[in-house]
Amino acid sequence: MQISYFLLPKEQVAYITSSISMMEAMEDLERHHYTAIPIIDEEGKYVGTLSEGDLLWKLKNSFNLxxxxxxxxxxxxxxRRVHNESVEITANMEDMLTLAADQNFVPVVDSMGIFLGIIRRKDIIAYYTDNITD
Structure with a gap:
């Protein structure tokens, strides 16, 4: 099985660009009911994940913010305190599953680092729950 089977494409994923403000990021997290969201740059490359905690720590540690x-x-x-590692779309299942064990979602990129979408841990669990029998 290829990891593309689990891919939720970029068009269906909420993400933010690296140029937006803290306030815009907070509003996006709230609107989508996310606790973390992928960040892409102006070229469409995955650069990291922003979490609610990142925003809260900045608020706490910035004088008069x-x-x-x-x-x-x-x-x-x-x-950013959490680093969601990405996986290339051509990676093997074992590499993706290793990341999914520690991340709620795994960002997926092409060979140039362009963000293609995410693989959600809950979709992997649902698949194996439905397809593994005793």
């Missing part, structure tokens, strides 16, 4: 000031801080200035 309020919600309005968050409009002026690009997410590229935030320290």
């Amino acid at each position: 309020d919600f309005e000031a968050m409009r002026d801080i690009p997410i590229s200035q935030l320290q």
Whole structure:
């Protein structure tokens, strides 16, 4: 089986660009009910994952930072504490499953690092639950 079987394509995935502000990122997380969201750059390459915790730590550790000031801080200035490793679409299942064991989702890229979508751990579990019998 190829990992593309589990791919949720970019067109169906909420993601943010590396140039948006903290406030825009927070609004996107809230709108999609996510706790973490993939970040892509202007070229469409996967650059990391932003979590709610990243936003909260920035708020906590920044003197006099309020919600309005968050409009002026690009997410590229935030320290990200969680690193969701990506996997190439041509990778083998074992590599993808190793990442999925530790990540809620695995970002999928092509050989140039262009973001193609994600593989959700819940979809992997559902597949194996439905297809493994005693």
